[in-house]
Amino acid sequence: MGFDEMDVDTIWMDGEYVDWDDAEIHVLTHGLHYGSGVFEGVRCYDTENGPALFRWEEHLDRLYESAKPYDMEIEFTKADLTEATKELISRQELPSCYVRPIAYYGYNSLGVSPSDCPPRPAIAAWPWGAYLGEDALENGIDVMISSWRKHASSQIPTNAKTTGLYVNSMLAGEEARRNGYAEAIVLNKEGNVAEGPGENVFLVRDDEIYTPGLSESILDGITRDSVIQIAEELGYTVHDDVSISRGELNPADELFFTGSAAEVTPIRKVDNVVIGNGSRGPVTEAIQQRFFDIVEGAPEEYDEWFEYVEM
Numbered sequence: 001m002g003f004d005e006m007d008v009d010t011i012w013m014d015g016e017y018v019d020w021d022d023a024e025i026h027v028l029t030h031g032l033h034y035g036s037g038v039f040e041g042v043r044c045y046d047t048e049n050g051p052a053l054f055r056w057e058e059h060l061d062r063l064y065e066s067a068k069p070y071d072m073e074i075e076f077t078k079a080d081l082t083e084a085t086k087e088l089i090s091r092q093e094l095p096s097c098y099v100r101p102i103a104y105y106g107y108n109s110l111g112v113s114p115s116d117c118p119p120r121p122a123i124a125a126w127p128w129g130a131y132l133g134e135d136a137l138e139n140g141i142d143v144m145i146s147s148w149r150k151h152a153s154s155q156i157p158t159n160a161k162t163t164g165l166y167v168n169s170m171l172a173g174e175e176a177r178r179n180g181y182a183e184a185i186v187l188n189k190e191g192n193v194a195e196g197p198g199e200n201v202f203l204v205r206d207d208e209i210y211t212p213g214l215s216e217s218i219l220d221g222i223t224r225d226s227v228i229q230i231a232e233e234l235g236y237t238v239h240d241d242v243s244i245s246r247g248e249l250n251p252a253d254e255l256f257f258t259g260s261a262a263e264v265t266p267i268r269k270v271d272n273v274v275i276g277n278g279s280r281g282p283v284t285e286a287i288q289q290r291f292f293d294i295v296e297g298a299p300e301e302y303d304e305w306f307e308y309v310e311m
């Protein structure tokens with residue numbers, strides 16, 4: 001669904017609430033030409049205790065940390081961004097939505113050095129259902145191993161959520177869709193499993209859970225972290241600091257993706273080879289169920305994962 005079909009009317013830009021249609025930037029904006037922006041994708045869930053941003057603090061921390069290697073000073077505090085986000089959600093009456101904070105180098109000159117271009121923050125919120133479709137959550141998706149490799153973290157900080165990095169995700173995802181798959185798995189420079197274009201990857205084998213470590217050129221996913229905690233709470237052993245070779249994917253009992261957008265999405269085939277029983281496996285289902293119970297119920301034991309929004 002396009003933005004024009006959504007009931008949204010306000011965007012926060014540089015400290016001001018502006019009409020959605022007026023949230024425009026100059027065509028010579030540095031971030032547009034060089035991908036010099038950092039961003040986040042956060043879900044607000046309509047929990048039993050009211051609308052709440054899921055793991056907002058961790059997303060904010062990652063936004064500011066992503067800005068660091070680019071010497072970008074976001075001239076608003078985390079409290080300012082929190083207030084603006086809550087205001088956007090309540091003004092637009094969006095109890096359940098996706099929130100996109102971004103900060104990018106703005107307009108002034110077009111040398112590659114952004115030093116005289118002002119960093120410009122903005123936040124938008126809009127309704128967004130299941131990223132890969134409702135059916136994907138239940139029945140899983142078919143993925144292909146992309147022919148594109150992920151950037152090495154020695155080439156670009158892969159743990160920073162930088163706008164420019166997402167052309168790699170776009171190439172991998174579109175290649176997959178062009179070939180009839182729903183999504184891609186991207187290998188790192190060494191040829192091991194890194195992640196999806198916008199998701200982390202988990203593998204289940206003999207009831208133990210494996211996910212590529214942070215040195216495998218992945219984004220340190222916040223859903224990844226949530227799922228590791230959930231899996232451990234459910235009694236599973238999680239190996240979160242491993243390399244996973246491409247060859248380990250096909251014989252896996254189960255595979256699944258995690259991400260703020262993708263939530264917990266089972267993978268049923270890789271390159272047309274059936275994984276496990278070819279549908280959502282029992283470990284994936286248990287973790288997915290607990291994940292949705294938590295984000296919908298906001299239970300007391302996970303209270304620190306929720307930032308409530310007054311409507």
Ligand SMILES: Cc1ncc(COP(=O)(O)O)c(C=O)c1O
Nearest residue numbers: 198199200219221222223259260
């Ligand atoms: C490349 C990449 N990996 C992993 C993830 C999952 O991260 P998170 O769970 O923090 O959304 C995302 C989504 O933000 C992503 O873009």
